[in-house]
Amino acid sequence: MDETALDSILEVQEAVEAPDDFVANAVVSNPAAQRASAAEDPEAIWEAAANELEWFRPWDTVFEGDPPDFSWFPGAQCNIVYNAIERHLLTWRRHKVALIWEGENGDHQAFTFAELAREVNLLASALRARGIGKGDRITLYMGVSPQLAIAMLASAKIGAIHSVVFGGFSADALRDRIQDAKAKALITADGAYYRGNVVPLKPAANAAADECPTLECVVVYQRCGVEVEMVDGRDIWWHDFVAGASTEAGTEVMEANDPLYILYTSGTTGRPKGIQHRHGGYMVGTYLTTKWVFDLKDTDLYWCVADMGWVTGHSYVVYGPLLNGATVFMAEGAPDYPDMGRWWRTIERYGINILYATPTAIRMFMRTGEEWPNRFDLSSLRLLGTVGEPINPEAWRWYDRVIGKGRCPIVDTWWQTETGSILITSLPAEPQKPGSAGLPFPGIEADVVDKQGNPCAPGEGGWLVIRRPWPSMLATIYGDHDRYVETYWTAVPGCYASGDAAVRDTDGYIRVLGRMDDVLNVAGHRLGTMEIESALVAHNAVAEAAVIGVADDLKGQVPKAFVILSAGMNASDTLSNELRDHVARTIGKIARPDSIEFVETLPKTRSGKIMRRLLKAKEAGQDIGDTSTLDPMSFADEEE
Numbered sequence: 001m002d003e004t005a006l007d008s009i010l011e012v013q014e015a016v017e018a019p020d021d022f023v024a025n026a027v028v029s030n031p032a033a034q035r036a037s038a039a040e041d042p043e044a045i046w047e048a049a050a051n052e053l054e055w056f057r058p059w060d061t062v063f064e065g066d067p068p069d070f071s072w073f074p075g076a077q078c079n080i081v082y083n084a085i086e087r088h089l090l091t092w093r094r095h096k097v098a099l100i101w102e103g104e105n106g107d108h109q110a111f112t113f114a115e116l117a118r119e120v121n122l123l124a125s126a127l128r129a130r131g132i133g134k135g136d137r138i139t140l141y142m143g144v145s146p147q148l149a150i151a152m153l154a155s156a157k158i159g160a161i162h163s164v165v166f167g168g169f170s171a172d173a174l175r176d177r178i179q180d181a182k183a184k185a186l187i188t189a190d191g192a193y194y195r196g197n198v199v200p201l202k203p204a205a206n207a208a209a210d211e212c213p214t215l216e217c218v219v220v221y222q223r224c225g226v227e228v229e230m231v232d233g234r235d236i237w238w239h240d241f242v243a244g245a246s247t248e249a250g251t252e253v254m255e256a257n258d259p260l261y262i263l264y265t266s267g268t269t270g271r272p273k274g275i276q277h278r279h280g281g282y283m284v285g286t287y288l289t290t291k292w293v294f295d296l297k298d299t300d301l302y303w304c305v306a307d308m309g310w311v312t313g314h315s316y317v318v319y320g321p322l323l324n325g326a327t328v329f330m331a332e333g334a335p336d337y338p339d340m341g342r343w344w345r346t347i348e349r350y351g352i353n354i355l356y357a358t359p360t361a362i363r364m365f366m367r368t369g370e371e372w373p374n375r376f377d378l379s380s381l382r383l384l385g386t387v388g389e390p391i392n393p394e395a396w397r398w399y400d401r402v403i404g405k406g407r408c409p410i411v412d413t414w415w416q417t418e419t420g421s422i423l424i425t426s427l428p429a430e431p432q433k434p435g436s437a438g439l440p441f442p443g444i445e446a447d448v449v450d451k452q453g454n455p456c457a458p459g460e461g462g463w464l465v466i467r468r469p470w471p472s473m474l475a476t477i478y479g480d481h482d483r484y485v486e487t488y489w490t491a492v493p494g495c496y497a498s499g500d501a502a503v504r505d506t507d508g509y510i511r512v513l514g515r516m517d518d519v520l521n522v523a524g525h526r527l528g529t530m531e532i533e534s535a536l537v538a539h540n541a542v543a544e545a546a547v548i549g550v551a552d553d554l555k556g557q558v559p560k561a562f563v564i565l566s567a568g569m570n571a572s573d574t575l576s577n578e579l580r581d582h583v584a585r586t587i588g589k590i591a592r593p594d595s596i597e598f599v600e601t602l603p604k605t606r607s608g609k610i611m612r613r614l615l616k617a618k619e620a621g622q623d624i625g626d627t628s629t630l631d632p633m634s635f636a637d638e639e640e
């Protein structure tokens with residue numbers, strides 16, 4: 001980045017107060033007091049949370065070291081699975097429901113904590129019997145299912161390191177990740193249901209496994225009952241694997257800084273990075289953020305719609321909620337299948353209280369109209385969340401009005417695979433500003449700075465950095481510590497560089513403007529993508545928009561917008577002009593798109609993020625393959 005700050009042009013939104021009765025009953029009902037004490041002693045907040053969990057041996061000190069190398073709770077011994085499962089077995093939660101799952105085809109499974117413990121122990125014992133244990137890597141390649149959670153927990157219980165690979169990834173992507181981790185075992189399934197079809201997982205697993213000599217066994221869960229090819233001596237059905245295994249499995253005693261899992265993320269360029277998290281700090285971070293941000297109570301049914309192949313599925317489907325003894329809901333399948341009512345019907349049917357979703361999905365539902373959600377009783381909802389991309393104020397207000405009926409606080413949570421847990425979000429009892437993630441979580445020191453690390457003034461955009469380490473932060477990039485140092489610790493002196501652009505207002509609320517790599521430079525003005533996209537989506541003809549910078553002789557770059565129209569709208573030059581004028585009117589002439597291309601779809605990552613990188617490559621004349629076949633909810637392999 002050069003030294004100029006970013007221009008921030010979007011109007012600051014009015015704060016929306018949380019309902020009084022919500023505040024009165026909130027887990028954190030006095031956020032100001034929490035913030036004050038965290039400001040005084042940031043480590044105390046994490047230590048207090050750690051003290052609510054069970055450890056086999058206490059820590060010598062809370063934090064030690066200097067970034068990029070540091071440790072949390074050094075000297076302590078623990079196992080995250082002991083806290084996610086075993087400790088609840090000693091309480092009334094033993095027979096509380098831990099997981100409820102609905103398959104796309106109507107299948108249904110539920111597990112109490114005692115039942116979950118039994119399933120995890122069976123798999124853990126079977127893995128141990130195959131000589132797999134502490135420090136070994138296990139790759140998991142499955143659809144959203146309790147068995148994927150069980151496989152993660154069984155791996156962690158025996159001290160193995162799991163690496164979940166999103167079930168929508170190709171054989172090549174899977175192979176690269178197994179090879180990078182030198183995994184000893186692969187756990188997969190015959191398939192998963194998606195939009196009425198069986199997505200076959202085993203053929204890709206076979207193609208990958210054939211090229212991975214480190215694999216000693218491939219365990220296959222039978223989800224769909226489709227015909228699969230099993231390789232003699234290597235492959236075994238899950239039900240055969242656990243048959244006769246012990247229902248008792250000792251929990252491996254781990255050092256707090258021993259690795260828990262690797263999760264590959266490709267970021268914007270290059271080879272996927274194996275982001276490595278550890279037992280102790282990750283446990284404390286996900287435990288506390290889940291409890292405070294989602295206001296989690298024992299009476300709640302909590303649904304995070306994320307696929308478990310990405311970090312949200314790790315931290316906020318599996319670990320964070322189970323550490324809190326919560327009841328977690330999971331669903332297989334797409335949000336728009338068999339119809340646009342899938343989510344709303346599910347909320348009504350199960351009485352879901354907390355919904356954690358993505359801006360992409362919310363915009364898709366907005367586009368198809370509020371008749372769908374309005375057909376169902378959503379009165380059980382009491383808190384809504386969003387993650388993954390900036391949410392534009394219009395989508396925020398729609399989510400608030402149509403889904404939350406104005407009764408539910410919305411937490412806009414900013415974090416990354418690398419951060420392990422939520423770092424920026426106002427707590428639900430605090431005022432929220434649509435379009436802003438809000439204040440940093442207590443104990444987190446976030447800043448918006450220029451290239452030299454000097455804080456930017458309010459309203460001035462810059463790099464989003466974190467000034468002091470937090471417990472759930474990544475330990476390293478698996479097998480490539482230099483790349484870890486280079487990627488996160490060199491851009492801004494002394495700070496963790498998130499790679500995002502952001503702006504802070506006079507109340508300290510942080511609005512994320514997009515990825516730094518996507519920033520446009522129009523005649524010397526540096527603009528984040530979020531603001532122009534947000535202005536476009538505010539127009540009722542527009543359902544979704546993505547903006548990139550295109551080279552221009554005169555201005556350096558000019559904005560180009562890719563627009564998906566709302567249902568019933570037709571593309572025309574008149575509309576194109578109107579939209580360009582609309583952007584100029586609402587946020588300024590400098591942001592007026594030079595051209596608009598109307599498209600049916602936008603290329604997206606597995607987690608629903610728009611891949612502006614692909615749009616830029618296409619604009620530059622590179623062949624990016626046929627993305628026209630991608631529907632709005634489908635995903636491209638990120639490393640392509």
Ligand code: WTA
Pocket residue numbers: 265310311312386387388389390391412413414415416417418437498499500512514515607
């Ligand atoms: C973006 C997902 C704005 C951001 C948990 C970040 C967001 C990247 C938000 C990490 C949000 C995530 N507002 N932008 N609430 N949440 N992002 O690793 O650019 O899949 O750097 O982790 O998503 O994506 P990742």
